[in-house]
Amino acid sequence: MAIADNLRGQKRAAMTGNEAVAYGMKQIEPDVVAAYPITPQTDIVEKFSSYVADGEVDTEFVTVESEHSAMSATVGAxxxxVRAMTATSSNGLAFMWEVVYIASGSRLPIVMPVVNRALSGPINIHCDHSDTMGTRDSGWIQLYSESAQEAYDNLIQAVRIAEHPDVRLPVMVMQDGFITSHGMENLNVxxxxLVKKFIGTFKSENPLLQVNKPTTFGPLDLQDFYFEHKRQQVEGMEHAKKVIVDIAKEYEELTGRQYSYFESYRLDDAEVAIVVLSSTAGTTKVVVDELREQGLKVGLLKPRVLRPFPAEEYADALKHLKAVAVMDRSETFSTNGGPVFSELRSAMFELEERPLMTNYIFGLGGRDIWTKDIKGVYEDLFEIAKTGQVKNKVNYLGVRD
Amino acid sequence: MANLKEMATRESRLTGGHRLCSGCGAPVVVKQILAGTKKPVVVGAATGCLEVGTTIYPYTAWKTPFIHSAFENSAATMSGVETAYRAMKKKGAIEEDVKFVVFAGDGGSYDIGFQSLSGAMERGHNLVYVVYDNEAYMNTGVQRSSSTPLGAATTTSPAGKKMAAKSRPKKDLTSIMVAHNIPYVAQVSPSHWSDTVRKAEKAFEQDGPAFINAMSPCPLGWPHEADQTIELAKLAVDTCYWPLFEVENGEWRLTYKPKKKRPLTDWLELQGRFKHLFKPENKHIIDQLQASVDQKWEALLDKTGRK
Known part of the structure; x- marks a missing residue:
């Protein structure tokens, strides 16, 4: 890791996505980290362990015996x-599942980097989004990152979002397994x-460790109160919409880097567009630029915030298009399209005039996605725009039939 | 150790008004264990009768900080709380000397929470883990656990026409905890309150993890009359089915030796779950149970130098 000096409180550094996240965690310096290694997240726990071993952080690191215990210990902390974090991938997240819901249901502002990896079975260690898509209804805020830079920036912002008194919900910060987590990148840290000042100190409203004011955590909540508590959880999510934007603005003032619910890339005057998350958005930008050179009006929308789901804002950004392709790096097995497609398509329902929409499932289990594949999607979109017909609602891209 | 008179004047950290069954062993165990420290204590619990019966929102029977998160993770959850405490202590964010204790049933400890318990003990967290062992999943209506003894009938190991209830012996969790080489392991019974309180005191004062396994009769599941709880707990000890001992830094010590070892049937015959064993065709199961008790008791006498 080489860090060069730069102006305005930032440094230029070469890091992998995992290193960037571990570095961000070092700067956040949570009181407690409880984590378990899993490919491709392992570097994060290794790197963080070395920060602990070298006394570069004052964090208490709990080397738990499983992800289930990682999330449980993080919930306890x-x-x-105190400020508590963990990190995981794939089956690790699946193993945490039960406690993932307990974290959000208990309104605990935990921040968790997740390195996206395909879920078993069959076992596969490479990138797709089946792990975090499964937890999209778990009550966690979800931020997806295209690059190591974004993973770092999202992580720092996540602390503020999670701990905001109007929100008090846990946040997952995603990056693509291997592609981003192991790819070396130049970024600004x-x-x-400045990180310490931006995140401030954490003050829990009702800490368990307040011996003179005993509080019961995790009570049995039955028909008479459970529903109200869930309704309050939704309210936290509703508040998160504003908080996410406010904090992004503050972060922009500090870093010059802009964040919102999503990134629009050459979208305003586009006729057709692709919606795709994370690293594939980077590949898509290359294709957009190439096609634009040829005079084709193509654009891209890269979601950053999937939970909460800012449906109106998404619809507003896409409403002028003739045709939209949503590319999903995971399946729902509903036979009705991938998760992002289903939600986005539903978000468009209120529009009086809607773009035609189609879905591409791609990249499962780390299957490479090429610029030629993405070009093909834009070609399909122009065909749809021209004919007014969506031949296939759900398409499979890059798979042998 | 404080005497009974003095202890009776202390405010109980588990109040009355909870909704556990009358005659339940669990709250008796909890009160005796909590009598083992005057210091502030954070209580954790696994999902189970104790948690369900004491924390129905918006009420709580706990006058001390309490946390429950799930069934199988009470040890991991408390390890996070205890770690947070150390982090706070280091930064001067908390002044009090706080103790940490987990109460979990046999299901949450012998079975589904076994890994979480083992992990927390191995990592050396400064906490006391107490099992209230009623030998089955009582909260869900009496299903067998790995703590259910051989021959005991439960709803998932019924005494049927072809099978005479549970066909496997009880898992020896106390020995497994001894094998973790933690500073303190003990077995207690609510019938012997002074022994329990003294062991709890020792457990709370260890620098590192301590494990206490407490016999906890269940009027609903064993089943027995509500006023027989302490009698049955005492019989478990006097038949040597549930010996009282401690293992402190690897040293085994018997803390109570019955004057007269009573036959196991004295304990079995008061419980509905063993009723079928008294049919002539099941006599061999009683013989097996008695032989197992005898063999374990002899081995324990050997380990504790009391032979």
């Missing part, structure tokens, strides 16, 4: 009243003191 966050309930106790903040000076430690």
């Amino acid at each position: 966050a309930a106790a009243g 903040l000076e430690d003191d």
